[in-house]
Amino acid sequence: MENFVAYNPTKLVFGKGVVAQLGKEAQPYGKKALVVIGKGSVKKNGILEAVYQQLTEADISYTLYEGIKSNPIYEDADAAVAQAKAFQADMVVAIGGGSVIDSAKAIAAGYYVNHSVWDFYLRKAPAPTKALPIFSVLTLAATGTEMNMFTVLQSDAEKAKHGYGSPLLYPKVSFLDPEYTYSVPQNYTAYGVADLIAHSLEQFFDTSNSPLSDASAAEIIRLAMQYGREVHKNPHSYEARANIMWLATAALNGSLSAGKLGGDFGVHGIEHCLSVLFDIAHGAGLSIVYPAWMRHFYSQIEGKLTFLAQRTLHTNATANDFIVELEKFFTEINTPIRLSEAGIDREKHALILDNLKQNNPKGRFFKLIEADYNSILHLMA
Numbered sequence: 073m074e075n076f077v078a079y080n081p082t083k084l085v086f087g088k089g090v091v092a093q094l095g096k097e098a099q100p101y102g103k104k105a106l107v108v109i110g111k112g113s114v115k116k117n118g119i120l121e122a123v124y125q126q127l128t129e130a131d132i133s134y135t136l137y138e139g140i141k142s143n144p145i146y147e148d149a150d151a152a153v154a155q156a157k158a159f160q161a162d163m164v165v166a167i168g169g170g171s172v173i174d175s176a177k178a179i180a181a182g183y184y185v186n187h188s189v190w191d192f193y194l195r196k197a198p199a200p201t202k203a204l205p206i207f208s209v210l211t212l213a214a215t216g217t218e219m220n221m222f223t224v225l226q227s228d229a230e231k232a233k234h235g236y237g238s239p240l241l242y243p244k245v246s247f248l249d250p251e252y253t254y255s256v257p258q259n260y261t262a263y264g265v266a267d268l269i270a271h272s273l274e275q276f277f278d279t280s281n282s283p284l285s286d287a288s289a290a291e292i293i294r295l296a297m298q299y300g301r302e303v304h305k306n307p308h309s310y311e312a313r314a315n316i317m318w319l320a321t322a323a324l325n326g327s328l329s330a331g332k333l334g335g336d337f338g339v340h341g342i343e344h345c346l347s348v349l350f351d352i353a354h355g356a357g358l359s360i361v362y363p364a365w366m367r368h369f370y371s372q373i374e375g376k377l378t379f380l381a382q383r384t385l386h387t388n389a390t391a392n393d394f395i396v397e398l399e400k401f402f403t404e405i406n407t408p409i410r411l412s413e414a415g416i417d418r419e420k421h422a423l424i425l426d427n428l429k430q431n432n433p434k435g436r437f438f439k440l441i442e443a444d445y446n447s448i449l450h451l452m453a
C-alpha cells in the first residue's frame with residue numbers, strides 16, 4: 073500500500089429538496105454571487121429559479137453567466153471572470169453538470185489573477201494562492217467534480233483539452249438532488265454511467281496494492297451496471313437516479329485512490345483527443361476507448377480483469393467476459409463502443425493519430441507510445 077493523504081473538504085448535501093439549504097450555506101461567504109449555467113436546461117426545469125429564490129432569501133445579489141458549452145472552452149471562463157470582477161462577486165454558484173462546475177472552478181481561480189485561466193491549464197502560470205468560494209448544484213451524475221479539486225477545459229484553436237487541480241478548487245458545498253437529474257436525456261444519462269465506470273477503472277488499473285480500493289472500484293462498477301440498466305428502463309426511478317448520483321461522486325472523490333498513486337488515466341487522455349476533434353460527449357468517448365485499451369493491454373492486465381469479472385459478473389467469469397459484458401452493457405444503455413457508432417469513420421483516423429501525437433497522452437502505469445496509439449485506434453474502429 074502506498075502512503076496517502078485523505079483530504080476532502082467539500083460538504084455534500086444529498087437528497088430530495090436539498091437546494092432549500094443553499095441560502096443558509098452561502099450566506100456566511102458574502103453578499104454577491106456569480107451564477108454560472110450552461111445552455112439553458114436549468115431554466116426549463118426550474119432549477120435556476122429555485123437557486124435564485126435561495127439567494128434572494130439569503131440577501132445575496134447575483135449576476136448570471138449563461139452559455140457554458142458541454143466540453144467547455146476557456147474563453148467562456150475568461151469572459152465570466154471579467155463579469156465576476158466587474159460585479160465584485162464574493163462567490164461562484166455553479167448549476168449544471170461537469171462542464172459548468174469545471175468552468176466555475178476556473179472562474180474562482182481566475183478571479184484573483186490578471187491572466188487567462190488557460191495559463192493554469194498550460195502550467196504557464198503559478199498555482200493559484202486564492203480562489204472564490206464555489207457552491208455547486210449538480211444536475212447531471214457523471215464526473216465527480218462536485219466533490220473533487222479538478223477541472224478540465226479545452227482550447228478549440230489549439231485542439232487541446234487539459235485538466236488542472238488545486239485544493240482551493242474543492243466546492244465549499246455541493247447540493248445533490250437526484251430528482252434534478254430526471255430531466256437528463258437518455259444519452260447523457262448513459263454517458264454519465266460510462267464516465268463513472270471509467271473513473272473506477274482508471275484507479276483500479278493503478279497497480280499499487282490497495283485491496284480495499286480495488287474491491288470498492290469493482291463494487292462501484294457492479295452497482296453502476298445494475299442501476300444503469302434500471303435508470304435506462306425507468307428514468308424517473310428515484311432509487312436508480314439517487315444511486316447513480318452517489319456512485320458517480322464516490323468514483324472520483326479520492327476514496328478509490330487511497331493507498332494508490334492516483335490512477336492511470338491514459339484512457340482519459342486518449343478520450344480528450346476525441347472530444348477536442350469531434351466534440352463528442354466525454355462519456356461516449358470513454359465507452360469507445362476503454363474496451364479497446366483493455367484489449368490492447370490484455371496480456372498485462374488479465375489477472376486484474378479476472379478479479380473484476382468475478383466481482384461484477386459471477387464467480388467463474390473470465391477476463392475476456394468482463395470486456396465482452398461491459399461492451400454489451402454499454403450497448404444496452406446506448407452509449408457507443410466503436411468510433412463508427414459515433415459517426416467517426418476511417419477517413420478521420422489520420423486526424424486522430426496526429427492529435428494523439430500532438431497531445432501525447434501517456435498513462436501512468438500502462439505507458440502509451442505511438443505504436444500503442446495505432447493499435448488502440450484500430451481496436452476502436
Ligand code: NZQ
Nearest residue numbers: 110111112113142143169170171211212214217222255256
Ligand atoms: O448546457 P445545458 O443546457 O445545461 O445542458 C447540459 C448539456 O447539454 C445537459 N444537462 C445537464 N443537466 C441536465 C441537462 N439536461 C437536462 N436536465 C438536466 N438536469 O447535459 C449536457 C452535458 O452536460 P455536461 O456538463 O457537459 O456533462 P458532464 O457532467 O458529463 O461533464 C462533462 C465535462 O466534465 C469533464 C469532461 O471532460 C467534460 O468536459 N470532466 C471533469 C472531471 C472533473 N472535473 O473531475 C473528470 C471527468 O473525467 C471529466 O473529464
Ligand code: ZN
Nearest residue numbers: 215267270354
Ligand atoms: Zn471522466
